[in-house]
Amino acid sequence: MTDITWRKEFNYKTVPVAAALSKIPNGSTVFIEPGAGEPRFLLDNLLPMVESKGLKLLFGWSLRAAPLLSADYSPKPAYFYITKIQRDALSSGHIDAIPLNISEIPLLIKKRLIIIDAALVQLGPPDAHGQLSLGIAVDITRTAVMHATMVIAQVNRYMPRTHGSSFIDFRNVTYFVKESEDLAQIHPTTVNTQVEKQLGRHISHLIPDGATIHIGQGRVPTATVRECFNKKNVGIHSTMISDWAMELIEAGTVTNLEKSIHRGKVVASFAMGTRRLYEFMDDSPLFEMHSADYLNDPQIITRHERFVSISGAHKIDLTGQVFNKERPIEFFSHIGGIGEISRSAIHAPGGRNILVLSSLDNQGESNIIPVFANGEGLLLGRADVDYVVTEYGFARLRGMSLRERSLRLIELSHPDVRSELTAAALSRHYFPASTPLASLSHGQLSPWIYNQTRDKLSVLVRRATIGDFDAVLSLYNSISQSELSNRFFTNGTNISQYIRDSFSKESRFTFIAFIQNTDGENPAGLVEFTINEQNQGEFALLVSTASRRKGLGDLLVRTCVEQARHLGAETMSCEVLLSNSSMTKLMGSLPQPWQKIEQGNSLTYTLLLR
Numbered sequence: 001m002t003d004i005t006w007r008k009e010f011n012y013k014t015v016p017v018a019a020a021l022s023k024i025p026n027g028s029t030v031f032i033e034p035g036a037g038e039p040r041f042l043l044d045n046l047l048p049m050v051e052s053k054g055l056k057l058l059f060g061w062s063l064r065a066a067p068l069l070s071a072d073y074s075p076k077p078a079y080f081y082i083t084k085i086q087r088d089a090l091s092s093g094h095i096d097a098i099p100l101n102i103s104e105i106p107l108l109i110k111k112r113l114i115i116i117d118a119a120l121v122q123l124g125p126p127d128a129h130g131q132l133s134l135g136i137a138v139d140i141t142r143t144a145v146m147h148a149t150m151v152i153a154q155v156n157r158y159m160p161r162t163h164g165s166s167f168i169d170f171r172n173v174t175y176f177v178k179e180s181e182d183l184a185q186i187h188p189t190t191v192n193t194q195v196e197k198q199l200g201r202h203i204s205h206l207i208p209d210g211a212t213i214h215i216g217q218g219r220v221p222t223a224t225v226r227e228c229f230n231k232k233n234v235g236i237h238s239t240m241i242s243d244w245a246m247e248l249i250e251a252g253t254v255t256n257l258e259k260s261i262h263r264g265k266v267v268a269s270f271a272m273g274t275r276r277l278y279e280f281m282d283d284s285p286l287f288e289m290h291s292a293d294y295l296n297d298p299q300i301i302t303r304h305e306r307f308v309s310i311s312g313a314h315k316i317d318l319t320g321q322v323f324n325k326e327r328p329i330e331f332f333s334h335i336g337g338i339g340e341i342s343r344s345a346i347h348a349p350g351g352r353n354i355l356v357l358s359s360l361d362n363q364g365e366s367n368i369i370p371v372f373a374n375g376e377g378l379l380l381g382r383a384d385v386d387y388v389v390t391e392y393g394f395a396r397l398r399g400m401s402l403r404e405r406s407l408r409l410i411e412l413s414h415p416d417v418r419s420e421l422t423a424a425a426l427s428r429h430y431f432p433a434s435t436p437l438a439s440l441s442h443g444q445l446s447p448w449i450y451n452q453t454r455d456k457l458s459v460l461v462r463r464a465t466i467g468d469f470d471a472v473l474s475l476y477n478s479i480s481q482s483e484l485s486n487r488f489f490t491n492g493t494n495i496s497q498y499i500r501d502s503f504s505k506e507s508r509f510t511f512i513a514f515i516q517n518t519d520g521e522n523p524a525g526l527v528e529f530t531i532n533e534q535n536q537g538e539f540a541l542l543v544s545t546a547s548r549r550k551g552l553g554d555l556l557v558r559t560c561v562e563q564a565r566h567l568g569a570e571t572m573s574c575e576v577l578l579s580n581s582s583m584t585k586l587m588g589s590l591p592q593p594w595q596k597i598e599q600g601n602s603l604t605y606t607l608l609l610r
């Protein structure tokens with residue numbers, strides 16, 4: 001079609017707002033483009049005629065309060081996603097809610113199980129070929145446009161032109177209304193608490209270089225982005241993006257160069273952020289916008305290597321069930337894509353899903369609770385949870401038994417509620433009463449230390465608890481009988497009983513090292529430290545056979561020295577059999593001024609700490 005032909009038809013279809021809206025048949029279901037793309041000018045002009053025309057309004061997710069219609073008006077406005085702004089209207093019965101995963105909405109529209117008589121959308125100005133861009137809101141809007149009986153489009157010069165599947169041909173629009181207004185903006189929150197900084201720090205250590213990330217809404221993205229600038233070649237495949245995506249691109253963290261598909265592109269379904277983000281996206285080849293059913297398609301997600309999904313959660317019980325809130329009405333507030341994204345992420349090669357929550361809510365109540373009495377507000381079942389992060393660290397629950405996951409979650413809870421959670425777990429027989437639980441009482445003793453060995457291995461060192469029993473046992477089982485004899489100066493030690501005894505003693509501290517890789521965290525070594533009443537410390541070291549000659553022993557000893565000083569030790573020592581050549585070699589290579597005394601068949605190394 002020639003330029004003059006499409007312009008003539010475009011101009012013919014451009015009418016005043018009242019003329020366009022008057023053409024909507026009485027009793028129609030009217031779809032309103034969601035999020036920051038919501039055509040506010042069209043909606044403001046439509047609201048006064050909703051009741052007289054008997055219209056049903058169908059919202060995706062709106063940044064505005066629910067419309068004030070008569071209390072007895074029916075049909076009520078319906079929402080696919082309820083935010084805080086509309087919760088009171090929902091609880092009072094003024095609006096309705098349709099619980100669906102976001103990727104299912106386009107499918108139901110295509111099948112006409114959700115019928116749209118008229119769609120009100122917002123588009124950027126047409127290009128030289130008569131194509132108009134949906135800009136920042138492709139998600140479910142593109143499908144609504146293609147399957148609505150009537151489409152009324154607000155043409156807004158402030159809507160950025162985006163690439164991907166965002167383009168709509170002028171022939172798909174029934175009427176155009178020209179009205180330019182600023183798009184709704186969402187300003188990023190400032191990370192201003194130690195809890196948020198710790199959340200971001202822990203999350204960042206679960207994101208490998210070259211990962212493709214999906215980040216949910218809320219404070220999680222803000223907390224994460226501040227700690228991810230040191231990552232390399234990160235990619236983005238995220239239902240929603242905000243200013244965090246722009247910041248990571250500008251920092252050089254996001255290059256998308258190692259993505260398995262859509263290499264070099266940020267792929268998203270909708271954007272909500274500041275004006276600077278919208279201007280940054282305008283006609284940028286870095287961004288591709290696609291429909292939500294494509295973004296969240298498991299077959300698309302699982303094609304990505306190292307796909308990491310990061311989502312916020314509010315409550316989790318000790319069995320691993322994730323809930324939004326305890327109030328039933330808030331069941332709807334996070335229906336979106338968390339379930340399908342999380343389930344798909346763990347099936348991607350090297351993929352993982354991460355659920356993030358602070359240990360306490362705004363009222364000081366624990367976000368880790370014993371058990372939920374019913375299924376209201378369930379976001380993820382026990383089998384769907386992979387990693388859980390609080391400010392006290394992270395734990396991988398996937399594949400863990402009820403015993404292991406309840407102990408792990410107690411470790412991640414606030415120290416003030418650990419006794420209560422332990423009692424609740426014992427009453428439900430999640431672990432036996434004979435379990436040595438002294439190690440669960442510690443809270444702030446530098447529990448998470450991230451470092452690298454001289455071979456640039458990414459290593460996590462933290463204080464072990466009884467929840468690490470299996471990992472500690474696997475380390476002891478990884479070495480030979482002769483090495484066990486060197487470690488204990490005797491044969492026939494009952495290792496299981498020894499580990500249980502260690503965790504039952506308040507004066508004994510075990511620091512365990514995990515080598516991090518895309519498959520998870522593999523236990524690689526440990527150092528055990530005991531301090532007596534005279535503030536004299538003693539330590540013993542173990543490194544698995546597979547993890548030796550990589551600098552891990554040196555890292556563990558340095559960690560032990562730091563923690564010994566923190567605990568107030570004045571000296572620390574280590575007794576080594578002369579036959580233990582690997583340990584004598586390690587101690588001889590350490591930079592600290594260790595004193596060495598030979599007695600019989602052993603050497604004692606001592607370091608003054610004060």
